Amino acid sequence: MTAPGSGRIEVSDVSISLGRGADTFEAVRELEFSVAPGELVCILGPSGCGKSTLLGALAGHLGISKGKLTVDGEQVSGPSPDRGIVFQQHTLFPWKKVRDNVAFGPKMRGVDKAVRQRAADDILRLVGLAGFESFYPSQLSGGMQQRVEIARVLINQPRVLLMDEPFGALDAQTRAMMHEVLLDIWTRIPTTTVFVTHDIDEALFLADRVIMMSARPGQIIEDIRLPFGRPRHIELVTDMEFVRLKRHFLDLLKKPDRALHCRA
Amino acid sequence: MAGSAGPEQSLGPRLLVRLGSILFCVAMWQLASSQRLNLGILTFRNVPPPTEVAQSLLQLMHSPKLYAHLVSSLWRVFAGYGAAALSGIVLGFAIGRSRAASDLLLPPLELLRPIPAVAWIPLSILMFPSSELSMIFITFVGALFPIVLNTVHGVANVDQRLTASARSLGGTRAAILLEIVLPGAAPSIVTGLAIGMGTSWFCLVTAEMISGQFGIGYYTWEAYTLQNYADIVVGMLLIGLFGMGSSWLLTTLGRLLMPWRRPTMMR
Numbered sequence: 001m002t003a004p005g006s007g008r009i010e011v012s013d014v015s016i017s018l019g020r021g022a023d024t025f026e027a028v029r030e031l032e033f034s035v036a037p038g039e040l041v042c043i044l045g046p047s048g049c050g051k052s053t054l055l056g057a058l059a060g061h062l063g064i065s066k067g068k069l070t071v072d073g074e075q076v077s078g079p080s081p082d083r084g085i086v087f088q089q090h091t092l093f094p095w096k097k098v099r100d101n102v103a104f105g106p107k108m109r110g111v112d113k114a115v116r117q118r119a120a121d122d123i124l125r126l127v128g129l130a131g132f133e134s135f136y137p138s139q140l141s142g143g144m145q146q147r148v149e150i151a152r153v154l155i156n157q158p159r160v161l162l163m164d165e166p167f168g169a170l171d172a173q174t175r176a177m178m179h180e181v182l183l184d185i186w187t188r189i190p191t192t193t194v195f196v197t198h199d200i201d202e203a204l205f206l207a208d209r210v211i212m213m214s215a216r217p218g219q220i221i222e223d224i225r226l227p228f229g230r231p232r233h234i235e236l237v238t239d240m241e242f243v244r245l246k247r248h249f250l251d252l253l254k255k256p257d258r259a260l261h262c263r264a
Numbered sequence: 265m266a267g268s269a270g271p272e273q274s275l276g277p278r279l280l281v282r283l284g285s286i287l288f289c290v291a292m293w294q295l296a297s298s299q300r301l302n303l304g305i306l307t308f309r310n311v312p313p314p315t316e317v318a319q320s321l322l323q324l325m326h327s328p329k330l331y332a333h334l335v336s337s338l339w340r341v342f343a344g345y346g347a348a349a350l351s352g353i354v355l356g357f358a359i360g361r362s363r364a365a366s367d368l369l370l371p372p373l374e375l376l377r378p379i380p381a382v383a384w385i386p387l388s389i390l391m392f393p394s395s396e397l398s399m400i401f402i403t404f405v406g407a408l409f410p411i412v413l414n415t416v417h418g419v420a421n422v423d424q425r426l427t428a429s430a431r432s433l434g435g436t437r438a439a440i441l442l443e444i445v446l447p448g449a450a451p452s453i454v455t456g457l458a459i460g461m462g463t464s465w466f467c468l469v470t471a472e473m474i475s476g477q478f479g480i481g482y483y484t485w486e487a488y489t490l491q492n493y494a495d496i497v498v499g500m501l502l503i504g505l506f507g508m509g510s511s512w513l514l515t516t517l518g519r520l521l522m523p524w525r526r527p528t529m530m531r
Contacts, residue, residue: 061428081434091429095447095524104443108434136524156433 006072007159007192009035009058014067015217016053027053028218030067033211035160040186040193042203042210046253050218051196055164058194059085071159081105084153085162089169091149092137098124098148099133105156123151127185143174147181154189161193167202176234179205183232200249204242205232212252222252290314312494320494321501329483334502336478337468340396341510344403345464349457352408356415356453361445373412381406381467385474399471399479406467407460414459418452419445451525454518458511465507480506 014031017024028050035041045051056062057069060079069076071083092101099120106116121133127147137145146166153161167175183206186193197203203210204226212222226245228236236242295301297313312320324330355373358365384405388398422445430444472481484499519525 059432061432079428079431081432083432085429085432087425087429090423091425093426093430093444093447095450095522096443104430104435105433108436108439138524152433 007035007037008072009160009192009194010068010070010073011054011058012068014054014057014064014069016050016057016062017065018053018062026065026217028213031218031220033220033223035192035194037192038190040195040206040208042195042197042207043213044197044200044203044210044249045213045218046215047198049213049215051198051213052164054218055085055162055194055196058160059083059162061085081108081156082159083162084156084158084160085164086146086149086153086166088165089142089145092145092152094137096136097133098129098135098137098140101137101148102152102155104152119155120151123155124148126188127151128181141174142170143178146170146178150182150185154185154191157189158191161191163193163195165197166195168197168199175202180234182206183230187231200246200253201237203249204228204245205236210249212249222249310493312497316494317497317501320492321498324495324498333478333480333483334506336476337472337480337506340400340403340468340472340479341464344400344468345407345461347400348404348407348411348460348464352411352456352460353415353453356412356456357419357441357445359412360416360419360449361441373409377409377413381463382470385471389475395475395477399468399475402471403464403468407464410459410463411453411456414452414456415449418449418456421452422448447522450522451518454514454522458514458518461510461514462507465503465510469503 011031011033015029016027018027019025031054043051043054053062057064058071058076060076060083076083093104096104099117102120102124103111103116106119107113111119121130124130124133127150129144129147129151132140132144137148140148149166167178170178179202195203195206207226209223209225211220213219214221224245227241228239293311294313294315296308297311299308301308355369359369360366381402384402385398388401388405389395392398392401426444426448427440430440435444468479469481469484472479473485476482476485480499480502484496484503487493487495487499
């Protein structure tokens with residue numbers, strides 16, 4: 001379905017306002033960046049910096065007030081299975097079994113029942129959930145539920161994968177495991193990924209490139225390509241360069257104006 | 265649940281206590297009516313004892329009258345409640361999903377809602393050509409409001425993130441309504457159906473007492489006018505039994521239709 005090399009995101013001069021009437025405020029201001037096809041970008045920022053708002057706009061759930069937002073040259077206007085989004089938790093359909101949750105996208109495209117169920121089983125095997133096809137989401141652990149979420153989005157072969165703090169509700173160990181699971185899946189199904197988080201370790205471990213946003217109104221204050229190779233393993237977090245970059249981002253989190261001076 | 269330690273161990277004795285409690289009540293009733301107990305403000309002089317009631321029940325079960333009474337009552341509930349369930353769920357969906365429908369439909373419904381269904385009886389006798397239809401209408405009115413309001417509540421409270429996810433996965437409007445909103449609102453709808461079932465039985469019995477020629481409510485009232493006092497209690501017991509049966513039917517149906525709500529955690 002997806003042509004090779006597709007999935008380029010262009011964000012140019014994008015501002016987004018939220019709220020109504022007197023309560024209107026600018027969530028993000030004049031964002032400018034692009035994501036190359038197949039790239040995994042983490043957007044890092046303090047809570048309330050508008051990073052989820054930006055993701056909502058990319059998904060097409062929120063409108064932008066200024067600028068231009070395109071994927072492969074097409075203006076984003078409303079949700080589409082081409083831009084799959086994974087939220088933090090509890091967005092699996094509780095009344096559908098795991099297999100039917102995953103097969104929902106193909107069902108909407110009118111794919112034959114037997115075909116879509118086979119496709120769902122295949123992708124569930126890929127995320128390590130073979131044997132759980134007939135379970136209801138509530139019968140799975142948090143980590144397993146997030147695997148189903150990822151499978152449910154990837155079965156649509158989206159141009160871009162949008163992840164909104166997908167592992168934020170998991171305990172530290174499960175989260176570390178999910179990082180390796182995600183990278184493994186991403187290697188096998190290379191998809192342009194925008195991953196929003198406030199966790200510096202998470203961003204450094206996963207990303208090709210980390211974009212950092214300031215507090216509201218969110219503006220880009222840093223954009224760094226990470227020097228780490230792949231495949232990555234948990235030992236990376238004690239690497240000298242990893243620690244140095246972590247300190248850098250911690251400093252930015254504390255005094256965000258420094259970065260603007262550095263970049264100017 | 266985790267709090268109650270060893271429920272299986274204490275269930276036997278507790279069951280005995282519960283059974284004993286019922287037997288005690290029946291025994292007190294027997295004693296009070298056979299002694300024609302008079303407490304001043306309350307007298308058991310005309311209250312038939314359980315033994316007489318049991319005899320009347322056996323008699324009724326052997327007469328064709330029982331069948332005729334039950335069939336007419338059940339048919340009225342089926343028709344009135346069925347119509348209320350169908351239109352209530354449709355109205356609830358419209359009001360819960362569309363602002364225009366809510367502005368259009370909710371004000372008149374809110375105005376009519378405080379009027380108890382039983383208060384409709386005189387007007388409905390005037391409005392409908394047959395007393396049969398007027399009784400069905402009363403049953404309908406009794407069930408309609410709880411069903412509409414609970415459906416609206418359920419539909420309006422479906423998790424926004426679920427509908428957002430469905431739209432991101434390519435869900436069409438119709439599919440989201442059918443596959444996300446309907447099951448999401450189902451628990452609330454079933455609650456409305458259960459409450460509506462109770463009120464529709466209540467309304468039916470009242471309506472039958474006033475304008476029926478058959479039916480279990482009519483039977484109970486007829487027993488009073490004919491001074492067959494034991495039959496009054498038989499009628500009451502049958503009304504209770506069928507009310508209980510229909511709400512059991514609903515909860516069972518709800519459980520079958522919503523298997524994901526069964527508390528069978530695998531982990």
